Structure formats: C-alpha cells, structure tokens
Amino acid sequence: MSLYEETVSSRMFQLLMILPMAAMLWGTYQTYQAGEGFEIMAASTIGALIILLDVMAIRIEIDDRELRIRGVLGLLVRKTISLENIASFRVGKSWTLCYGMIHFNLPAKGCVTIRQKHGWSVSFTTNRPEEVAMVLSTLGIPREP
Incomplete structure (x- = not known):
C-alpha cells in the first residue's frame, strides 16, 4: 500500500x-x-x-518499505531506496536548491534530498515537499535542519 x-x-x-x-x-x-x-x-x-x-515525467512513490523514483517508462530513469538505508532527508523550498549525487530534476515547487547510510545521496523535485517530509517523518526518518 x-x-x-x-x-x-x-x-x-x-x-x-x-x-x-x-x-x-x-x-x-x-x-x-x-x-x-x-x-x-x-x-x-x-x-x-x-x-x-x-524523462518527460518523474513518478515518486513511498510505501512502508521503500521510496521509488521512476520515469514515465521506468526503463532508464529509476531509483529505489530502502527506508532502512535512509540516514536523513532535507527539504528545499525551490526546485533548484537540492543537490544529490543522483538528481531527478524537473521544474516543481520544491525538492527533497535523501542522505543514504550506504551509497550516494539522491535528490528529486516535487510539487508537495512538505507532504513528502511529513510521510518520511512519520516513517521515523530524521529531517536535517
């Protein structure tokens, strides 16, 4: 779910x-x-x-096990991060303020950077950054200041 x-x-x-x-x-x-x-x-x-x-669109899905980022077809643009591997996250107020080693970027209202325990940081743009932050916080992932 x-x-x-x-x-x-x-x-x-x-x-x-x-x-x-x-x-x-x-x-x-x-x-x-x-x-x-x-x-x-x-x-x-x-x-x-x-x-x-x-590359025309990014689909973001979060469930109780993982965070998935996919392109329209999901053939080339795709990244799955286990929630257990997320050390922390940071929310940017503009789509240009997040930087990750892996970056999924389209014009949007904000962005989120995920710091992994093992592996590179991942960032992506979103039109509802505070809603993403609320879901990640609810799942027990700490938010960076």
Whole structure:
C-alpha cells in the first residue's frame, strides 16, 4: 500500500521535447524516401524516443518499505531506496536548491534530498515537499535542519 504518490511533469519541458521527436521522425521519413540508411535511422529514432519519453515525467512513490523514483517508462530513469538505508532527508523550498549525487530534476515547487547510510545521496523535485517530509517523518526518518 502506497503512503505517497506523485507524478511531477512540466508542460514546457514536454513541449520542448516535441521538437527533437519531430526532427527524428522527419529524418527517418527522409531516409526511407532516399532508400539509404533507413534501418540505422529507424533504430536511432526508436532509441531516442524511448529516452525522451522516459524523462518527460518523474513518478515518486513511498510505501512502508521503500521510496521509488521512476520515469514515465521506468526503463532508464529509476531509483529505489530502502527506508532502512535512509540516514536523513532535507527539504528545499525551490526546485533548484537540492543537490544529490543522483538528481531527478524537473521544474516543481520544491525538492527533497535523501542522505543514504550506504551509497550516494539522491535528490528529486516535487510539487508537495512538505507532504513528502511529513510521510518520511512519520516513517521515523530524521529531517536535517
């Protein structure tokens, strides 16, 4: 059972990602028309589209065992942190104020940095930072000042 769920996305970022997607599709069509290099261009286009789709949004889930951060597809953008491995967390009032060795960043109202007992720090942006803080505090994870 999930204690917290949120999907963070940015309409402006999604609109900006349409340009490279359209360019790749147009290039694939042009190589098909030319009759040369279509297979390479098609494979490149599929790979680029998968990457662009995966980074368009971040899904944050917290349950009683772990914190999960995933992209739209969850193929490339993904991180799972066991709650037992979290030493502390810090909340930033702006999406630009958190820094972690692993950072999931889209424009949002705030951010959260997770300090792990073993491993790198992880930060992510969220539109409800105080709600994330409340859930983590309820689970017994200390908050940094």
